[in-house]
Amino acid sequence: MTEPIISIRDLSVAYDGHQVLDHVNLDIQRNEILVLLGGSGSGKSTTLRHIIGLERPDSGTILVRGVDINRCSPAELRKIRRSVGVAFQDAALFNSLSTEENVGLPMRELTTLAEPVIEIMTYMKLAVVGLADAGKLLPYELSGGMKKRAAVARAIALDPEILVFDEPSAGLDPIVSAELDNLILLLKRAGQMTILVVTHEIASAFRIADRIAMLDKGSLIAVGDKESFKASTDPRIRQFLDPVPGPITESAAVQEHLRELAGLTGVVR
């Protein structure tokens, strides 16, 4: 197997004494789509923020293209960041800029391309995500799905080697969500990109993933292909695949509180 493009070793993070990530180890291979699954509070967004260098871990290393992003020079970090495109959950488009200005921004800021070339490339990126006619619109004039696609167009503006999606399906209806999944597959095929998707949408994960990794309470509990994931007998994975009420609704304290609210305190079951 070739050297992974992203390699996480013993990543541990704690906030205010609460362990959010606990010795996470994960390799992401070139040209694969790895979906990082997990429920709310599992640590998947924290993992993503560390992979893209927005936060520094308490311990552990993150190698991107063989470079430790927490110990490299600022110049090396800038170089790494140029090779990683990020599509944030809420798109994070700049509200004061039009859609095409948002998409053209990385090219204007980080390259010496002439303005006409940037305009053509911006149009092409917008066309890839199906927003060729929406370039002049401001972000508030776009629908939720259009915003996410515009964020993807901006993320691929510099043809990155690695593309990262944070909850791409969140807040979208199933049809738009499926369209976005198709776009992710298209990008992988056309751009030879390595794609990391952080999500809790199991259907979306099975549509796009080459491999799936699952986090639970800050620990990586499984990494494998879709088939092995579906066949898993781990109760935590089974609960995610066949959603049944979890510990929150089964808690005795919650049941007791609900009985109190219903005026049933003391009633013998």
Next chain:
Amino acid sequence: MNAFEDLGSVVIQQFAYVGGLTGQFWSGVLALPRMLPITGKRGRWQSALRQMAAIGVAALPMIGIMALCAGFILALQGAAELRRFGALRYVIDLVAIGFTRELGPLLTAIVVSGRSGSAFSAEIGTMMVTNEIDALRTMALDPIEFVLAPKFLGALIMVPCLTVMCNVFGIAAGAGFMYLSTKMTLGVYVRYVFDSIVLRDVFSGLVKSVAFATIIVHVGCMEGFKVRGGPEAVGRATTSAVVKSTFLVILADLFFTAIFYLTGWSS
């Protein structure tokens, strides 16, 4: 022991705040050359021009009205006392020197802090909440250069300009008062004004205005960058930006006035 711990914690927090401001200030200074036309990065100068319009041009009517009112109030208050000594003419000195050295820079700073300092923290705070600052960082773009530096350059240019205009409006209010109370003509008033003030009075006011501009921009932006959480955090940052920058402006005013007094600049 707890009181000492609390005091120590507050002192450490304040030192950390000042340290953060200092670091941000130097990053902003280093980014300024990239804002300049021709030699700077493309698009930055236009961004600085937009900030100049927002900080300066849009604030001019409010500065003008406030300076006219403050100038008239100063003349009225001064006249009430000076009239008893038959020294009504010295109202002109009071207004002219008072505005060029003190009131002009201070009034301008308070208006800019309320209008633009709060806007800076709200804008950057919202960008923090919506991950726009994170997006900049992941695109290898420096938020200091992209967001703060155009505001910094805009304020460094426009706050002194507004201060000069504030001086003009304040002194004009004095002219109105002198005409109403003694029928003094504008030509005579202007001659007395130029007799009472010297260039270093104006210059000392402009030095203060540059310092005030720096404080307002950096406190406003820092409060914005510190925002974590949701919209209520943006509201808190906005309030905090105005309170802290107004407090620091007055502290800096005291510092500069004391320096000018001790070095004989204001004699």
